[in-house]
Amino acid sequence: MNFDDTPEQSAFRARVRTWLDANAPKHLEPELRSAIGTGISGLKSVDPIEAAKAWQARKASAGYACPSWPREFGGGGHSAIERVIWQQEEGIFAQLSGIFSLGHGMCGPTLMAWANEEQKQRFIPPMVTGEEIWCQLFSEPCAGSDLAGLRTRAELAPDGSGDWIINGQKIWTSAAHVADHGLLIARSDPAVAKHKGLTMFFLDMKSPGVEVRPIRQANGHNGFNEVYFTDVRIPDAQRLGAPGQGWEVSLTTLMNERMTIGATIVTGFDQIFSLVCAMEGENGPLVEDRAVRSKLASWAVRDSGLKYTSMRAISAIARGEIPGPENSIGKLVAASLHQEIATFALDLQGEAGILTNPDLSAAKGQFQAMIMRSPAMRIEGGTDEILRNIIAERVLGLPGDIRVDKNVPFNQIEG
Amino acid sequence: MNFEFSAEQLQLRDTARRFLADKCPPAAARAVLDGKVDHDAALWQGLAEMGFLGVTIPEAYGGLGLGHLELCVLAEEMGRTLAPVPFSSSVYLATELLLSAGSETQKQHWLPRLASGSAIGTLAHAEATGAVSNGSLTTHLEHGRLYGQKLPVPDGEIADFAVVTAQEGDDLSLFLLDLSGAGVTREAVSTIDPSRRHARIAFSGASAEPLGERGNAIAQISAVQDRAAVLFAFEQLGGADRALEMARDYALERKAFGRQIGSFQAIKHLLANMYVAATLARSNCYYGAWALSTEAPELPVAAASARISATQAYQLCAKDAIEVHGGMGFTWEFDCHLHYRRSNLLALALGSLSLWEDRLIDALRQSQAA
Ligand SMILES: Cc1cc2nc3c(=O)[nH]c(=O)nc-3n(C[C@H](O)[C@H](O)[C@H](O)COP(=O)(O)OP(=O)(O)OC[C@H]3O[C@@H](n4cnc5c(N)ncnc54)[C@H](O)[C@@H]3O)c2cc1C
Numbered sequence: 091m092n093f094d095d096t097p098e099q100s101a102f103r104a105r106v107r108t109w110l111d112a113n114a115p116k117h118l119e120p121e122l123r124s125a126i127g128t129g130i131s132g133l134k135s136v137d138p139i140e141a142a143k144a145w146q147a148r149k150a151s152a153g154y155a156c157p158s159w160p161r162e163f164g165g166g167g168h169s170a171i172e173r174v175i176w177q178q179e180e181g182i183f184a185q186l187s188g189i190f191s192l193g194h195g196m197c198g199p200t201l202m203a204w205a206n207e208e209q210k211q212r213f214i215p216p217m218v219t220g221e222e223i224w225c226q227l228f229s230e231p232c233a234g235s236d237l238a239g240l241r242t243r244a245e246l247a248p249d250g251s252g253d254w255i256i257n258g259q260k261i262w263t264s265a266a267h268v269a270d271h272g273l274l275i276a277r278s279d280p281a282v283a284k285h286k287g288l289t290m291f292f293l294d295m296k297s298p299g300v301e302v303r304p305i306r307q308a309n310g311h312n313g314f315n316e317v318y319f320t321d322v323r324i325p326d327a328q329r330l331g332a333p334g335q336g337w338e339v340s341l342t343t344l345m346n347e348r349m350t351i352g353a354t355i356v357t358g359f360d361q362i363f364s365l366v367c368a369m370e371g372e373n374g375p376l377v378e379d380r381a382v383r384s385k386l387a388s389w390a391v392r393d394s395g396l397k398y399t400s401m402r403a404i405s406a407i408a409r410g411e412i413p414g415p416e417n418s419i420g421k422l423v424a425a426s427l428h429q430e431i432a433t434f435a436l437d438l439q440g441e442a443g444i445l446t447n448p449d450l451s452a453a454k455g456q457f458q459a460m461i462m463r464s465p466a467m468r469i470e471g472g473t474d475e476i477l478r479n480i481i482a483e484r485v486l487g488l489p490g491d492i493r494v495d496k497n498v499p500f501n502q503i504e505g
Numbered sequence: 506m507n508f509e510f511s512a513e514q515l516q517l518r519d520t521a522r523r524f525l526a527d528k529c530p531p532a533a534a535r536a537v538l539d540g541k542v543d544h545d546a547a548l549w550q551g552l553a554e555m556g557f558l559g560v561t562i563p564e565a566y567g568g569l570g571l572g573h574l575e576l577c578v579l580a581e582e583m584g585r586t587l588a589p590v591p592f593s594s595s596v597y598l599a600t601e602l603l604l605s606a607g608s609e610t611q612k613q614h615w616l617p618r619l620a621s622g623s624a625i626g627t628l629a630h631a632e633a634t635g636a637v638s639n640g641s642l643t644t645h646l647e648h649g650r651l652y653g654q655k656l657p658v659p660d661g662e663i664a665d666f667a668v669v670t671a672q673e674g675d676d677l678s679l680f681l682l683d684l685s686g687a688g689v690t691r692e693a694v695s696t697i698d699p700s701r702r703h704a705r706i707a708f709s710g711a712s713a714e715p716l717g718e719r720g721n722a723i724a725q726i727s728a729v730q731d732r733a734a735v736l737f738a739f740e741q742l743g744g745a746d747r748a749l750e751m752a753r754d755y756a757l758e759r760k761a762f763g764r765q766i767g768s769f770q771a772i773k774h775l776l777a778n779m780y781v782a783a784t785l786a787r788s789n790c791y792y793g794a795w796a797l798s799t800e801a802p803e804l805p806v807a808a809a810s811a812r813i814s815a816t817q818a819y820q821l822c823a824k825d826a827i828e829v830h831g832g833m834g835f836t837w838e839f840d841c842h843l844h845y846r847r848s849n850l851l852a853l854a855l856g857s858l859s860l861w862e863d864r865l866i867d868a869l870r871q872s873q874a875a
Contacts, residue, residue, distance in 0.1 A: 091574060091795045093506050367870065377866065380859070387862035390869065391814040395785030398508070398792045405508040416788075419781045475770075481780055482773035486753050489768040 093401075095175075099408075102172050106154070106179045113148055114183050115141065122185050124448075124456040130188055132459060138189075139268055145186045146220025154180075156194055156218045163202075164215035171408045189265055193217050193224030196343045197273045201292070203342045204330035213271065213292075225269035225295070227260045227317060228340070234262070235476050237275075238284045238337060239495075239503075242319060244276035244291070252326040254278075254291065256299075256319040264470075266302045266315040269295050274324075275340055278333050280501040287500055288336030293324050309462035355400065357424050358431040358460060359393035362386070365435055365453050376438070389431060396423055415485045422477045425467035432461035508791060514578050521582040524555060529586040531840045537589040538700040538843070543663055543693075549590045549622055558596060559620025561604070566616035573732075577794040580736045584743030584851075587843050589700050591625045591660035593740065593854070597733040599626025602668045606679060606717030606725050615666065615681075627664040629655035629706055630726065636860055637670065638677075639723060644708065645672040650688065651680060651708040659854065661704025662691050668716055669708075676720035680713035687711065698850035700843060733855055734808040735793035738815035741851050742790050745783045745815070748822040748844040752776060752829040759831075772829060779822045786811075786818035806872055809865035816852045816861070823848035 095103055118133065118141065125132025130142055149155035150164060158173040159165025168176070177184060187194075198217055201210060216222040233240035242258025256276055266272065272295050279287035295302070299322035304312045331339040366386060369376040376382055399420070403413035435457035436443035445451040446458040468474050482488045495503045510518070533545045552558055560576045562568020569575075576596070583592050600619050603612055603626070618624035632642055632655055644653030651671060658667065661684075669680045684691065688711035691704045717725055753776055756767030766772050793811030796804040823844040827834035834841040852858060 091508060091510065091791070091798060093508065093795070095506060099506075363869065363873075367873070377870065383866045384859065384862050387809075387813055387865045388817070390865060391789055391810045391817070392785060394792065394810045395788045395814055398788035399784060401506070401508040402788060402791065405506050408506055409509075416784045419784050423781060423785065475774070478774045478777035479770065481777040482767075486773075486776055486780060488753070488756060488773050488776065489765050491770065492764070492768065 099171065099175060102168075103175050103179060106176055109152055109154070110179055110183075113152070114180075115145055115186070118186070119182060122182050124454045125185070125459065130186060142186050142189045143220045145183065146190060146218075150219040155220065156198070159198070159202075159214070159218065163210060164218035171404070174404050174407060187220075189223060189268070190217075190220060192226045192264060196226055197224040197271075197292070199343050200273060200290070200330060200339060204290070204339055205292075206327075209327075222270040223265055223268055225263050225266045225272045227263055227266070227272045227274040229262045230259060231261050235473060237340075238288065240275065240277060240288070242274075242276040243280075244278040244289050244324075247323065254289075254324045254326065254329070256291075256293075256322040256324060258319050260317040260319075261305070262314045262470075263302075263317050264314045266295065266317050267304050267312070271295060272317075273330075275336050277500065278336075281499050282334070283497050284495060284500045284503065285337045286334055288340075289333045290330040290336040290339040291324050291328050292330065293322065293328060297322050297324070299323070308465065309459070311463075355396050355420055355424050357389070357393045357396065357427040359389050359427070361453070361456060362389065362431045362435055365438065365457070369438060369452075382438075385434060389427060392423055392427055396420060415481075418477070418481055418485060421467070421471060422474055422481075425464065425474065428460060428467055429464035432457045432464055436461060508795070510574060510578060510794075514574055517575055518578045518582060521555075521557065521579050522585075524551070525582050525586040525588065529588050531587065531843065534587040534589045534700040534843055537702065540699065543702050544591060544660070545589045548588065549625075552590065552592070553620070553622030556620075558592075558622050559616075560596075562600060562616050562620045566612060567620040568616065569620075573735075573798045574794055576736060577739045577790070577797070580739035581743035581790075584740030584847075585747045587700060587744070587847055591627065591663060593733070593737060594627035594660040594664065595619055595625050597736040598628040598729065599664075599666070599668060601729045601732055602628065602679070602716065602725065605729060606721065607681075611681060611714075611716065618665075624665040625660060625663055627658060627660045627667050628726075628729075629658045629661065629667040629669045631658075632656060636856070637726075639675075640672070640677075642670060642672050642677065644669065646674075646678070646680070646713070647710075649712070650710040651682065651713045652710060654705065654707045656705040657694055657696065657703040658691075658706050659701065659703055661706050662693055662702055667706070669713065670722045670726060671713075673719055677722040678719050679716040679722045679725055681716040682708075682711060682713040696850065698846035700846065701850060730855055731804050731808040732797055734812040734861070735790070735797045737851060737855050738786070738790050738793055738808075738811035741815035741819040741848070742783070742786050744844055744847055744851070745779075745786060745819040745822040748819070748826040748841075748848075749776065749779045749783055751841065751844075752779065752822070752826040755830050755833075766829070775825050775829060779818075779825055782814075782818040782821045786814040789814040803872070805868035806865065809861050809868060812855070812861045813858065813865060816858055819844075819848040820852055 121133055121135060130138035146155055153166035154176055157166035157168040157176045158170055161167035198214060201213060217224055228237055230240045244254045244256055247253040247255050272293055274291045274293055275288055277287050278289040299320040301318040303316045305314055305316055307313055366377050366382060371379050399416050403417050406413040439452050446455050448454040451458060483490055528548050528551050533548060536542050537544060556569045557579055559568030560571050561573060564570040603615055619626060630637060664684055666681060666683050669682050670677060671680055688709050690707045694703050694705050696703050756772050757765055759766045789811045793807045796807035827841045827845055830839060830841050833839050
């Protein structure tokens with residue numbers, strides 16, 4: 091057991107450090123640190139999208155944007171372990187690239203697996219450099235956890251052109267208001283069972299008939315949107331996979347997920363620990379308080395548990411293996427940690443805990459921002475309950491839920 | 506980077522798992538639980554023959570001279586199988602104390618015996634409720650002889666010798682004591698987990714020799730507790746995994762309302778939470794194993810993290826395993842209570858959860874200040 095780099099890895103790490111030292115936007119670091127859990131929308135001193143794009147372009151010029159993607163598409167051509175080393179070193183600056191995360195985590199790998207050569211050449215490089223932003227058009231008002239229940243229709247154009255006509259509505263689409271392209275899943279055949287009648291496309295978000303309406307989030311930010319489709323025409327060439335194969339295409343990225351584990355999980359523990367260490371309680375330093383210690387300790391071990399769980403996965407990657415299922419706990423554990431830590435941090439601040447103004451609030455209002463963002467983390471990308479179902483079924487081998495709509499043609503499902 | 510046990514260590518785990526599956530079925534722990542025997546002597550002898558009792562003892566003293574990673578691997582298997590033997594007392598505590606504080610003569614005398622299983626050692630530290638500090642102990646040295654009482658002492662009835670913490674004037678020192686000598690009385694005490702026996706030991710003028718320097722007890726015990734915390738954590742981890750497996754298997758087998766109970770989400774989510782806790786504990790344990798085996802300065806943080814995380818995981822898995830088993834889980838006949846008992850014993854065996862929480866926060870502050 092060791093945490094040592096091989097000579098090649100340590101040479102790579104040294105190169106990354108030198109490069110970061112010369113190129114990272116260090117002036118944004120304090121702001122990024124105090125915006126934990128709120129991503130770039132916490133940036134106040136600069137335009138967040140411009141800052142994100144600038145950092146992405148700079149990384150791309152050195153092969154560090156999408157480090158493990160092939161060079162021919164603008165990636166760095168680095169190994170999986172080098173990608174992890176990059177992430178470890180990039181650290182807090184990775185927060186800047188959140189706006190690209192659905193593109194890089196989901197849309198890019200899907201294109202790489204299912205698009206034709208010409209399309210990959212056209213669309214992947216600008217995704218890497220951040221010139222073009224992608225969004226994921228999956229969830230709908232009636233289809234979130236039960237994604238396969240989606241209703242947005244894809245019908246062949248009556249003019250015989252082979253084009254598809256899209257009608258319907260997506261919702262919760264992060265970054266749709268700034269996105270250039272979207273990955274869209276729609277129902278092409280309502281007469282078959284719900285997982286079978288879906289087809290995947292990608293489209294230009296400026297296509298006629300696409301209307302993006304921002305939704306104001308509970309924390310007041312504008313991160314996600316509604317997207318309406320009215321007779322939107324998509325050329326058949328922008329179909330990914332066969333008609334009816336959409337569900338399978340959507341799973342491509344799930345396969346990738348285990349390999350793209352995050353090397354840095356931010357739980358908020360470091361922040362609460364610093365806050366407590368700096369505070370005085372009624373009977374001396376707050377950190378001496380028994381009840382406070384007990385909470386801190388149980389968060390500390392969840393934080394370190396996650397950190398070393400990803401270390402285990404990273405060493406599997408370093409050995410050229412696929413990591414085991416243990417990383418499936420990451421978001422589930424981190425999301426509740428965020429919420430508990432933020433709640434406690436406010437409590438420590440007493441009646442002043444309600445203050446959000448960074449100049450008036452302890453720790454620059456970061457915990458107030460965190461408490462307001464944390465409910466989303468338990469929902470986005472799979473709710474706590476869905477993640478527990480997945481662990482129970484895929485990891486522990488328990489039976490799937492009873493599905494009353496199984497094998498029923500979609501257009502005969504009630505409700 | 507390689508944050509995983511080596512192929513040889515994993516092979517050792519397989520060997521130990523096969524050996525224990527054969528020699529240490531649940532009936533073994535039950536025999537001690539029911540008071541038929543005070544420990545499984547045949548298993549103890551078998552472990553000695555496999556070399557498992559002397560894993561970390563240098564070859565010069567009759568051990569295998571392997572490292573602590575190997576011992577971690579074994580500890581996990583002992584925990585899985587609820588092994589009713591004085592492994593933790595003799596190997597994690599007595600052996601470690603001798604290795605770190607023993608004189609050459611003491612090592613020469615006891616280590617080969619510990620490795621061969623012909624002697625059992627233990628640590629007699631606690632006296633009653635509360636943490637031990639200088640001045641808090643009644644056990645003391647007077648004219649070179651020990652007086653006082655220790656309670657509870659793990660494996661106190663069957664141990665051949667004990668390392669004892671005692672007041673020596675104003676100092677707290679360690680002593681090594683042959684428990685078969687005059688002035689020692691021992692009596693079994695009943696505990697929440699009778700599958701691992703504990704005793705009350707009274708000293709009335711027992712002769713004892715110093716172990717290490719005068720006044721060294723707090724430092725030595727604290728260092729050994731950090732090391733032992735990692736090993737106990739692996740035992741707890743093994744137990745947690747086993748309790749989770751038992752619950753999972755039962756959830757697949759038992760039917761209610763015309764379906765497997767494992768198809769109910771309430772049950773699935775209990776099991777998923779057990780998996781999460783056990784996974785966090787495993788990763789913290791690995792970090793502890795790394796720190797222990799490399800004598801890293803991070804050991805105090807790593808040991809306390811492993812200990813807390815594994816205590817939480819084992820207690821959660823053991824209690825919810827009973828819940829998943831329903832009424833059957835609360836019978837003497839089913840093995841669920843063996844893990845429930847053991848999880849609550851091990852949670853206290855090396856000091857309570859709150860003591861380890863204190864140690865973790867202190868260590869984190871120190872590492873932050875550094
Ligand atoms: C901040 C944010 C950003 C998002 N970004 C995107 C995006 O970019 N693109 C996109 O497509 N989507 C996005 N989403 C949508 C997200 O994926 C869904 O909100 C999520 O999958 C839950 O779906 P839902 O909102 O329809 O809730 P529902 O599925 O209606 O769930 C409601 C409640 O029912 C529970 N529930 C549902 N099914 C089950 C079950 N089988 N077992 C147990 N409990 C169940 C859920 O756990 C939840 O508690 C985003 C969401 C958020 C909050």
